[in-house]
Amino acid sequence: MNAVSKVPAPGRMFLSGNEAVARAVWDSGVRVAAAYPGTPASEMLENLGRYPDIYAEWSVNEKVSLEVVIGASMAGSRAFSAMKHVGMNVASDALMTLTLTGAKGGMVIAIADDVGFSSSQNEQDSRYWGRFGHLPILEPADSQEAYDMTRFGYALSEEYQVPVILRMTTRICHVKAMVTVGEREEHPSTGFEKDPARWVMVPGHAKTRLPMQFARENALRALAEKSDLNRVEGGSDRRLGFVASGPATMHVREAFPNAPVLKLGLSCPAPMEKIRAFAAQVDRLLVVEETEPLLETEIKAAGIAAHGKDVLPRSGELSPKVLRPAVAKLLGEPIAPSAEAPQRPALEVFPRPPTMCVACPHLGIYYTLHQMRNVTVSGDIGCYTLGAGHPWNALDSTIAMGASMGIALGLDKGRSEGDANKKIVAVIGDSTFLHNGMTGLLEITYHKGNVTVLLLDNRTTGMTGGQNTAANGRDLLGNPAPRVDFPKLVEALGVKPERIRVVDPYELPTLFKALREETKIEEPSVIITNRPCVLIDEYEKRQPLKVDEEKCNGCGNCVDVGCPAILVTRRAKEIKPSGKEVDLSFVRIETVACTGCNLCVQTCGQDAIVPAN
Amino acid sequence: MSDKITNILVVGTGGQGVMTAAEILSQAAIAQGLDVKKTEVAGMAQRGGVVSSHVRFGKQVLSPEIMPGEADILVGFEAAEAMRWCHFLRPGGVAMMNTLRLTPPVVSIGMYPYPDDPAAEIRAAGVRVYDFDAGAIARDLGGLNLVNTVMLGAIADLLPFPAAVLEESVLQRFRGRKEEWVGINKRAFDAGRQAGRAAGLK
Numbered sequence: 001m002n003a004v005s006k007v008p009a010p011g012r013m014f015l016s017g018n019e020a021v022a023r024a025v026w027d028s029g030v031r032v033a034a035a036y037p038g039t040p041a042s043e044m045l046e047n048l049g050r051y052p053d054i055y056a057e058w059s060v061n062e063k064v065s066l067e068v069v070i071g072a073s074m075a076g077s078r079a080f081s082a083m084k085h086v087g088m089n090v091a092s093d094a095l096m097t098l099t100l101t102g103a104k105g106g107m108v109i110a111i112a113d114d115v116g117f118s119s120s121q122n123e124q125d126s127r128y129w130g131r132f133g134h135l136p137i138l139e140p141a142d143s144q145e146a147y148d149m150t151r152f153g154y155a156l157s158e159e160y161q162v163p164v165i166l167r168m169t170t171r172i173c174h175v176k177a178m179v180t181v182g183e184r185e186e187h188p189s190t191g192f193e194k195d196p197a198r199w200v201m202v203p204g205h206a207k208t209r210l211p212m213q214f215a216r217e218n219a220l221r222a223l224a225e226k227s228d229l230n231r232v233e234g235g236s237d238r239r240l241g242f243v244a245s246g247p248a249t250m251h252v253r254e255a256f257p258n259a260p261v262l263k264l265g266l267s268c269p270a271p272m273e274k275i276r277a278f279a280a281q282v283d284r285l286l287v288v289e290e291t292e293p294l295l296e297t298e299i300k301a302a303g304i305a306a307h308g309k310d311v312l313p314r315s316g317e318l319s320p321k322v323l324r325p326a327v328a329k330l331l332g333e334p335i336a337p338s339a340e341a342p343q344r345p346a347l348e349v350f351p352r353p354p355t356m357c358v359a360c361p362h363l364g365i366y367y368t369l370h371q372m373r374n375v376t377v378s379g380d381i382g383c384y385t386l387g388a389g390h391p392w393n394a395l396d397s398t399i400a401m402g403a404s405m406g407i408a409l410g411l412d413k414g415r416s417e418g419d420a421n422k423k424i425v426a427v428i429g430d431s432t433f434l435h436n437g438m439t440g441l442l443e444i445t446y447h448k449g450n451v452t453v454l455l456l457d458n459r460t461t462g463m464t465g466g467q468n469t470a471a472n473g474r475d476l477l478g479n480p481a482p483r484v485d486f487p488k489l490v491e492a493l494g495v496k497p498e499r500i501r502v503v504d505p506y507e508l509p510t511l512f513k514a515l516r517e518e519t520k521i522e523e524p525s526v527i528i529t530n531r532p533c534v535l536i537d538e539y540e541k542r543q544p545l546k547v548d549e550e551k552c553n554g555c556g557n558c559v560d561v562g563c564p565a566i567l568v569t570r571r572a573k574e575i576k577p578s579g580k581e582v583d584l585s586f587v588r589i590e591t592v593a594c595t596g597c598n599l600c601v602q603t604c605g606q607d608a609i610v611p612a613n
Numbered sequence: 614m615s616d617k618i619t620n621i622l623v624v625g626t627g628g629q630g631v632m633t634a635a636e637i638l639s640q641a642a643i644a645q646g647l648d649v650k651k652t653e654v655a656g657m658a659q660r661g662g663v664v665s666s667h668v669r670f671g672k673q674v675l676s677p678e679i680m681p682g683e684a685d686i687l688v689g690f691e692a693a694e695a696m697r698w699c700h701f702l703r704p705g706g707v708a709m710m711n712t713l714r715l716t717p718p719v720v721s722i723g724m725y726p727y728p729d730d731p732a733a734e735i736r737a738a739g740v741r742v743y744d745f746d747a748g749a750i751a752r753d754l755g756g757l758n759l760v761n762t763v764m765l766g767a768i769a770d771l772l773p774f775p776a777a778v779l780e781e782s783v784l785q786r787f788r789g790r791k792e793e794w795v796g797i798n799k800r801a802f803d804a805g806r807q808a809g810r811a812a813g814l815k
């Protein structure tokens with residue numbers, strides 16, 4: 001997949017924010033980069049894999065990635081980690097003590113917030129980590145700033161011996177823009193030096209680091225006050241002054257070209273005196289921040305009058321279409337659709353939610369779970385979360401990566417009398433199991449949980465674009481690496497060998513039988529599936545299928561598989577001899593899309609689904 | 614060229630080449646020395662979901678997003694998707710759409726209907742829309758993967774720079790690597806241009 005390629009010479013390039021960060025990391029002489037994938041952050045590491053002379057890895061989870069980077073920094077190398085917002089929840093245990101040791105080799109941690117929920121389980125504001133961890137935060141507003149601030153971040157990190165947070169959002173990560181790229185600097189490792197008082201964080205040592213932490217924060221605040229990263233961008237209309245950071249700055253300047261804007265690039269610690277001086281020059285102040293009223297609260301606490309979330313939404317992107325009416329209201333102007341952009345109503349169209357792929361090995365799992373009565377399905381995060389949707393409706397909870405295990409145990413231990421006979425099934429993907437599910441399975445076996453685990457090993461991190469994992473035995477560059485042996489692993493975690501089965505998810509009868517038997521036995525059991533994701537190299541296409549329309553009786557069983565290649569051509573109603581009215585769906589198969597997984601064939605009682613040629 | 618920003622919205626579903634088309638448009642604008650921003654919402658692109666890519670170019674582009682009512686051109690790779698996004702066009706803006714209909718499972722299982730005539734509904738909403746079967750043209754010339762080039766050809770005469778600039782951006786991707794595709798794509802681009810003209814542009 002990834003291979004080291006020739007690096008384009010410095011100059012002007014069209015780069016996404018993620019690509020710009022990757023280039024800046026390489027240009028800063030970083031020697032170790034580690035990350036666990038997650039939208040919208042994944043492409044930072046993905047791109048770093050293409051550069052020579054840098055060690056880059058897909059980590060097992062975000063916490064481990066941060067720990068690898070901490071070690072590299074201790075060893076005197078510049079280091080980099082990237083994660084999506086929720087990744088830092090996982091990594092934060094390490095972060096909150098790292099702030100006491102500080103960094104040795106320069107360290108930048110990119111955290112990408114999914115403002116607007118394009119593909120995440122929540123929307124959280126990573127700027128809080130700066131306050132919580134007493135760490136500086138850089139907030140780029142476009143690709144060029146992502147490049148420049150990453151490079152500045154390494155200098156800042158080494159000067160103040162501090163890990164630096166680069167706060168990205170989807171609108172930086174995935175927007176392409178022109179970037180001027182500079183020369184690479186070499187940064188050989190300075191070497192590890194024993195210093196237990198700094199690196200061994202026992203209470204006695206940690207306490208002595210606190211004064212350093214507070215002094216560092218004061219020094220960084222003084223820097224934020226004078227840094228050009230926090231600057232006023234002019235505007236003659238002084239009725240309203242904006243304080244903004246990140247992509248919201250671009251939205252403000254787009255919507256109000258004549259308004260003064262105090263743009264915060266080094267936004268934490270907040271330069272309160274600069275903000276105070278700016279506030280004095282404008283009639284009113286509006287804080288435009290994505291997404292929490294964080295600066296707004298700090299500004300108000302400093303005794304500066306400001307507007308913010310009283311007029312702006314509490315979540316989502318603050319794009320011009322959101323800002324314009326809010327500001328008009330604040331200024332007491334009529335909210336007229338602007339001359340150049342009158343609103344046309346949107347036309348009504350069906351939704352097009354994401355679906356599982358044609359021949360996805362998860363299809364058979366949800367088809368089977370959908371058929372089973374009396375089960376509660378504790379789900380997890382990955383492509384298989386789509387099993388909550390139509391037509392399967394076969395997933396009852398999703399909270400956080402790896403959480404399906406503990407939640408399943410809790411559903412078991414907390415069951416009501418009425419639920420005494422309920423079967424508890426947990427569904428988890430290979431990457432998610434390695435990320436945070438292993439400990440949860442140990443919890444189930446240790447406490448003799450009555451849970452059947454479906455471990456969907458499709459040998460990739462499907463949802464985030466097919467990154468390699470320890471489950472497929474390839475590293476970031478696609479080179480061979482040790483592959484996890486799942487049956488052995490789950491056995492080592494306490495599952496009895498006779499309760500571990502490896503099944504082919506394309507064989508519906510086998511799958512159904514395995515699930516029925518394992519859910520009957522009141523012991524922890526694990527059913528491991530063994531077919532690769534259809535989007536990776538290991539997948540082998542088979543003979544495509546078609547529907548023999550003479551034979552199709554419209555029963556619609558195959559439609560329940562949920563394969564996007566099965567299309568309904570005609571609907572009808574039929575009165576059965578019993579007098580019951582049933583809906584009929586006659587189908588065809590999009591043969592060009594079909595890759596012959598044969599799942600639908602097994603649902604057809606009429607033998608109407610046949611090889612296409 | 615004036616300070617005016619040109620806004621082009623390219624829409625379709627995962628796997629149709631929407632993002633590639635937007636990239637090629639961006640490269641053409643860069644070749645003209647313009648500032649360009651391109652943004653897409655495609656978190657679930659590989660999963661058959663909606664894909665939209667915003668391309669904005671001009672002297673200086675700030676926000677990367679096109680707002681409803683601001684697009685100059687809408688390029689629809691799928692009929693219902695063109696409908697979904699047509700309110701993003703400014704008055705006088707133009708929708709160029711492929712007549713291809715891709716039915717998602719929610720339609721297949723009968724939860725929602727697929728609109729009978731998307732182009733007619735767009736027209737009824739007061740939008741200048743041109744629809745044609747880009748897939749048929751692509752198939753005749755060598756394969757469905759040419760749809761992308763056909764669609765770009767179809768809007769080539771609506772841009773603030775010569776059609777040849779866009780054509781060169783398309784062909785650039787194949788030069789030196791897949792020479793045999795250069796000629797085929799040139800034909801697909803020309804066929805798209807003709808379809809655009811036949812549909813009533815210029």
Ligand SMILES: Cc1ncc(C[n+]2csc(CCOP(=O)(O)OP(=O)(O)O)c2C)c(N)n1
Nearest residue numbers: 038086381382383429430431432461462463
């Ligand atoms: C803490 C955290 N990190 C990363 C993600 C992003 N993410 C969502 S699903 C997923 C991996 C899914 O892989 P796998 O479990 O193998 O299932 P598949 O999608 O292949 O079916 C990732 C990395 C997340 N949601 N939360």
